[in-house]
Structures are given as C-alpha cells and as structure tokens.
Amino acid sequence: MLTTFELSVRFFLQLAFILGVCRLCGWLARLIHQPQVVGEMIAGVVMGPSLLGLLFPAAQGWLFPEQSKAILFAVSQVGLALYMFLVGVELRSELLRARARSAAAVSVAGMVTPFLLGAAIGLWLIREPGMFGPKVDPFEAGLFVGAAMAITAFPMLARIIYERGLTGTSLGTLALAAGAIDDGAAWCVLAVVVASLDHNWIVAAKAIGGGAAYALVVLTVGRKLLAPLGARAEADGTIREPMLVFVLGLVMLGAWYTDVIGIYAVFGAFILGVAMPKGFFAQDLQRKIEPLTVALLLPLFFTYSGLNTRLDLVDTPQLWLVALVVLAAACLGKGGACWAAARWHGEDNRSALAIGALMNARGLMELIILNIGLQRGIISTTFFSIMVVMAIVTTLMAAPLFEWVYGRHARRQGLLGREQLD
Amino acid sequence: MLTTFELSVRFFLQLAFILGVCRLCGWLARLIHQPQVVGEMIAGVVMGPSLLGLLFPAAQGWLFPEQSKAILFAVSQVGLALYMFLVGVELRSELLRARARSAAAVSVAGMVTPFLLGAAIGLWLIREPGMFGPKVDPFEAGLFVGAAMAITAFPMLARIIYERGLTGTSLGTLALAAGAIDDGAAWCVLAVVVASLDHNWIVAAKAIGGGAAYALVVLTVGRKLLAPLGARAEADGTIREPMLVFVLGLVMLGAWYTDVIGIYAVFGAFILGVAMPKGFFAQDLQRKIEPLTVALLLPLFFTYSGLNTRLDLVDTPQLWLVALVVLAAACLGKGGACWAAARWHGEDNRSALAIGALMNARGLMELIILNIGLQRGIISTTFFSIMVVMAIVTTLMAAPLFEWVYGRHARRQGLLGREQLD
Numbered sequence: 001m002l003t004t005f006e007l008s009v010r011f012f013l014q015l016a017f018i019l020g021v022c023r024l025c026g027w028l029a030r031l032i033h034q035p036q037v038v039g040e041m042i043a044g045v046v047m048g049p050s051l052l053g054l055l056f057p058a059a060q061g062w063l064f065p066e067q068s069k070a071i072l073f074a075v076s077q078v079g080l081a082l083y084m085f086l087v088g089v090e091l092r093s094e095l096l097r098a099r100a101r102s103a104a105a106v107s108v109a110g111m112v113t114p115f116l117l118g119a120a121i122g123l124w125l126i127r128e129p130g131m132f133g134p135k136v137d138p139f140e141a142g143l144f145v146g147a148a149m150a151i152t153a154f155p156m157l158a159r160i161i162y163e164r165g166l167t168g169t170s171l172g173t174l175a176l177a178a179g180a181i182d183d184g185a186a187w188c189v190l191a192v193v194v195a196s197l198d199h200n201w202i203v204a205a206k207a208i209g210g211g212a213a214y215a216l217v218v219l220t221v222g223r224k225l226l227a228p229l230g231a232r233a234e235a236d237g238t239i240r241e242p243m244l245v246f247v248l249g250l251v252m253l254g255a256w257y258t259d260v261i262g263i264y265a266v267f268g269a270f271i272l273g274v275a276m277p278k279g280f281f282a283q284d285l286q287r288k289i290e291p292l293t294v295a296l297l298l299p300l301f302f303t304y305s306g307l308n309t310r311l312d313l314v315d316t317p318q319l320w321l322v323a324l325v326v327l328a329a330a331c332l333g334k335g336g337a338c339w340a341a342a343r344w345h346g347e348d349n350r351s352a353l354a355i356g357a358l359m360n361a362r363g364l365m366e367l368i369i370l371n372i373g374l375q376r377g378i379i380s381t382t383f384f385s386i387m388v389v390m391a392i393v394t395t396l397m398a399a400p401l402f403e404w405v406y407g408r409h410a411r412r413q414g415l416l417g418r419e420q421l422d
Numbered sequence: 423m424l425t426t427f428e429l430s431v432r433f434f435l436q437l438a439f440i441l442g443v444c445r446l447c448g449w450l451a452r453l454i455h456q457p458q459v460v461g462e463m464i465a466g467v468v469m470g471p472s473l474l475g476l477l478f479p480a481a482q483g484w485l486f487p488e489q490s491k492a493i494l495f496a497v498s499q500v501g502l503a504l505y506m507f508l509v510g511v512e513l514r515s516e517l518l519r520a521r522a523r524s525a526a527a528v529s530v531a532g533m534v535t536p537f538l539l540g541a542a543i544g545l546w547l548i549r550e551p552g553m554f555g556p557k558v559d560p561f562e563a564g565l566f567v568g569a570a571m572a573i574t575a576f577p578m579l580a581r582i583i584y585e586r587g588l589t590g591t592s593l594g595t596l597a598l599a600a601g602a603i604d605d606g607a608a609w610c611v612l613a614v615v616v617a618s619l620d621h622n623w624i625v626a627a628k629a630i631g632g633g634a635a636y637a638l639v640v641l642t643v644g645r646k647l648l649a650p651l652g653a654r655a656e657a658d659g660t661i662r663e664p665m666l667v668f669v670l671g672l673v674m675l676g677a678w679y680t681d682v683i684g685i686y687a688v689f690g691a692f693i694l695g696v697a698m699p700k701g702f703f704a705q706d707l708q709r710k711i712e713p714l715t716v717a718l719l720l721p722l723f724f725t726y727s728g729l730n731t732r733l734d735l736v737d738t739p740q741l742w743l744v745a746l747v748v749l750a751a752a753c754l755g756k757g758g759a760c761w762a763a764a765r766w767h768g769e770d771n772r773s774a775l776a777i778g779a780l781m782n783a784r785g786l787m788e789l790i791i792l793n794i795g796l797q798r799g800i801i802s803t804t805f806f807s808i809m810v811v812m813a814i815v816t817t818l819m820a821a822p823l824f825e826w827v828y829g830r831h832a833r834r835q836g837l838l839g840r841e842q843l844d
Contacts, residue, residue, distance in 0.1 A: 008496040012678035019671040074430040244717045249441040256434035288713035295666045
C-alpha cells in the first residue's frame, strides 16, 4: 500500500510521463494524418497492459499502481468536464437555428438506425455462447448492443472539430449539436438497460426525467440568470477571480448532478456551457480555462481508457468475422444513416458525407459504456474486445475520411479555419 | 469501499463545495482585514473534523470519505507546484541583485535564530512526559523543533505578497528570495532529523546534495537551455500548445524530483520558474496557467491541511503556557531576527518591520512538517496541537501586522500596487 504522500509524488511523475508520451504519439499520429487526440488515445494503449505492460510489466506496475487509478480517473473527469463546458461555451447556437431541422434529423437518424442494427446483432449473438452474461435476456442484450452502437464520441468529435478548424462553422455546429443530443439519448438508453437488469425502473426515470429537467432549466432559467455575468465581465474588462470561481463551481455542480442521475458529467458540463453568456464573456472564459485544461488535464482522459484496454482477446477467425459484421453495422448504421438524413434535409453531398464521417467515430465514450456493460456482467470480455475493435477502427477512420470527403475541398475554397496542428 | 467512478463523482461535489466555502470564508476573512488565503485555510478547518465533522459527522464523512483524501491531496499538490512555479516565473531577479546581501542576511537570521530557540525548547520539553515519542533522543528533539520553528510559509508568503500588491516590488522580491532559501534549508534540516532517526545518513545526503545540485543545474545550464523558448514564443506571438505542454511536463518532473529527494515539490517548481525566460514568455505563461491554478486547484491545498487539523487537543493551563512560550519564541526568533538582520543591512525601519511580519507566518508548510513528525512518531499529538496553534496564530498575525507597520504608509505614498482584493 502506498501512502497518500507517495501517491501524490507518483502522480507528478505520471503526469510528466503521460504528457511526454502523448506528445510523441501525437506527433506520430500527425505523420499519418491523424489528429492529436487519436495520438493521445494510442498513447494510453501504449502505456497500458497492451504494450508497456507486456514489455516491462514491473515498470508499468510501478508507474501506474492500481491505487493511483482513482486519482488519474478523477482528475481526467474534471479535465473532461471543463473541456466539454468550453465546447458548450463556444457553441454558436445562432448558427444552429438555421439548421435546426438538419440537426434534429441527423441526430434521430444517427440514433435510431444504429440502435436497430445493434439490437438485431444483440438478438443474434445472445444465442451464441460466451458473448453475454448468463442472466441477460434477449431484450436486455438487444437494448445494450443498440445503445453501444448508437453512441457518439462526443468529446472526440469536439476535439476533431477543433483540430480541423471547424469550430464556429455551420457544419461543425450542426455536428456538435447532433452529437450532444445523441450522447444524452444513449445514456438514457443505457439507464433503461441497467433498470431492466436491476428490475428497478426508478433508475431509468431518474436519468431521463432528471436529464430533461436539467437541460430545460439550465437553458431557460439558467441562461437568464447567468446573462448579467456577461455584462459585468465586459464592464470590468475581464472575468475577475470571484466570478471565475463561481462559474467553475457551477461546472462542478452540473457535472456532479448529471453523473449522479446517470447521464454522465460530459452532458451536464456541456449544457451549462451552452447557457453561458456569449461574446466577450465566452472568449475570456476560454482564454482563462482552455490552456491548462487542454495541455494538462484533458490528455489524462484520452489516455486513461487506453490504460484499461486489452487488444489480445479477439483471437479466432469466427470472432474476427463477428467483429467485421459489428463494424459494418456500426458504420452503416451511424455514418450511413447520418449522411442520408443530412442529404434528405437539403445539405449538399460533401457536407452530408462530412457529417457522416464525424458522427461515425465512437471514441472513448464507447469504452465507457462497454466498461459498464462488462462490470455489470452484461457482456463477456470477448464481446467487449470485439466492440473495442469497432470503437478504435471507427475512431481512426473519422479524421482521414473527413479530410478525404470534405476537408481538402473546403480548405481549398477557404471554408475552413486554420488546422490546429500545433 | 467506493468505486473509482463513485470517487470521481464525489470529487466533483467536493470541488464545488470547497470552492463555495472558500469564497464564503474569504469574504468573511476580508471583513476582518485578513487575506483571501487565510480564509481558505480557515475554510479547511471549517470543513474538517473541528466544525463540520463535529456538527454533522455523517455528512462530513460522506462528503470527505477517507478514500478520497489521496485524490484531494494529489490534486492539491499539483496546484501548489503550478502556483509556486508561477511565483518563480514572476520573481524579478534583477531586483534581487541590488539587495542580495539583505536577502542573504535575512534568510540566515530567519533560519538560525528560530532554529536555536526551537532547539532550546526541544531540549527543555524532551524532559516533560507526553511531548515526544519514546525513541526520540534530545539531539533529535532539538533538531526537529528547531526545524519546525525555522520554517517559513513560502506559499502563504507568496500569496500574501500577491494579494497586498507587493509582486514585482523590491521588498516583495527580497522577502520571496529569503523565504525560498529558508524553505529549502528547513527541508534539509528535516532530512537530517529523519536520517538521524533512521540511522541512515544517505537520506540527508540525498536531500542536501540533490537539492543543491538541482538548484545549481537548473539555474545555470537549465536557464541557458530554456532561453530559446522565450524568443520562439515572442516570434509566434503566443506560447503554443506543444511548448506549454513541454513546460508543464518539466514542472511535473521538477516537482517529482525534489519530492523524491526529500525537499518537497514546492522548491523544485519554484526554482524551475526562476530559470524560465522572462518578459513576454513569463507574462504569457502566467496568463495561461494562473487563472485555473488559482481559481480551482490552489484552494485545494490551502483547505486540505485544515481538513486534517484538530484544535481540541490543547486543553490544560500548563499546555496553554507551553503554547505561549512556543509562540513567543517563534515570533521573536523569526520575526524579530529578520527585522534585526534587515535593519543591520541598511533597510529602513518600516521595510525591516514589514519583512519581519511577512517572514513570521508559518502557514501550512508548518503543518506539513508537523504531520511528518507526527507520522514518524517524533512528536505526540499534544505537542503537535501546540505547534498548530503557533502556526495558525503567526499566520493570522502576518497580514494585519504588515498593513499596520508598512502597508498603509506605503499605499499612501504610492509605493504599493493595487490590493488584489477581488
């Protein structure tokens, strides 16, 4: 057992090591035209049991002892909440109004289609041995795989949109809004699965009712109450410390509340960000919170999940076949359906393809939902690993696919901001 | 046992609660002319076993479960390291050169006198029952109390200097430099005490040799190697993300190293800050790191120690008498000696009094050294509490005393910056 002091000393070293490896992997990722954030995700896998732990098990165990995981996780969550808050702060809702119908259509299509395909896969695989837990019935299996397929990598989406210079564009705003809705909805479905397993429907009511109430109150009453902060900050010429502390306290409270009701901190922090005053206030907030969040805290989130990922469990041709089916269903259901919905609502083909490419990334939200499924005994480690393969492949596809179908053309026409490749 | 996820959810609530109580206590503190930072220290005591735990033990235990202490401590240490790094970055060493002899004299006097008085008290009290551990000999008792008396509240000093508008003044720089030297030296003495207890002199050699080598290398070779960063940032017009990540990684590495050799992360982070390029680079670094550090992370440090403090152990007239003697020796040895040394080296009386008042604060560094003494069985809980009383009183004295002997006059003459009372 390490003491509190020893854990804090080790934490300094972990931070230095994580920052170094993330930078290195980010640099390598950009060599193959992947965004920095994919590098950070890979950095996690590199530092985890799949590579560092395989080559130097003693060193890996010393650097990342079991006890320290709680610290890494808690800090990574704070970083993630702050980041998603900023994504909300930057969301230009006036851009959204013009495309509200597209956003709604894309998010509904991007939820329902992969959910149905996922449910079908769940109903098929529950008959195979070794995929689900013994107490899981077909209804629950279908619901769980449906929810897992329907998830969007909301933080990853936000990062890619930033790195590709899409922030503040109409397309980026549309994808973010659709991603946020899908994200909230997928957690509600997960709550239904958990409720069904526990035969306790209060869980589901809390998540769905509590989440809807939160979004409603924050975006109406909350927005009104927060508006004077903007005028005050403008008059002062800066957001002074007490106001910053107040805002940060609200972010933590919102993140805590949405975590407690079961729809995850990301959602609470994002919605609060959307409700914040825009203009000078939003810019100054970003100036003050973003540097340390992005440079120090956020990499922890993108690496933490990698630390817990094992890639060596998908090891027979049959399992690889299942993995291929899952992957195809995931891409068709999410990317394909979002493209179709966007086209249907009048987006041009390139924009629709871009939206499909971005929404298709599952990223680490997928890993979170899968870990819950594993912990609760819903899915086996084998099926867990198949889904992890799907999550990684869809995430790796996102940025190059986006560049190919949209980025390079749009950049040529000056429709995109500068790539944030520093 | 709480799961990792539950701990992270609770952490959000802890942060929100800590920020709220700190703000409230800071506001109350300013009503009685104490700085915000004293409010944060008191906030810790309020949230700890001395008040919240006494009134609502179940709620306090739920909000701050034992398991979560490791997370709070690790994050508070990162915040403290970042803050002390910034204090180093802001240190204007050119102001110091003119007053180098004063700084050296003040720091030596502020070390040696309280050390001797403390050693005398140690030699006196070791004959009383119930003050020291059974295996402690007079030599060790003298050394430990000497070191505990000689300590300076370096982070607290830095905060008060900032809040009183002394940053960048010649007086503030002098006090900071003297504080830094004393801080490093006191940890070396503590290492000697621990070495003597363990009969393992490598501990002491590591602390003293490693600390001196670190300071030497970072301030010469390190400063040279870091200089190009300043030019690069100026050419770019900003510190770009990879450079910020690099600098943050260095801070974590420096903090880790000085923690490991036994002279505490504060020292390593501060020295690294001093070695950073000045001018635009320093300003931009401060702009990027300070807001979140000061508003979110640093309050954790000032409250954490309060969470572990119990004020109900000093409960007989004899013990209060001992506490009075200790307090008088502490003020005379530190405040008095620093004043005398500054006068001797040609500072005017007001400035000398101001330096004495500032250096006299023991703050939370004292609590850290005392906790080590308690954990290692050097001192009893009774003597621990007496020393805590001394630490709190000297800290509460610092700001009002400073205002009385110096601040109000200097402010009238326009020698001080704006008070940072926002």
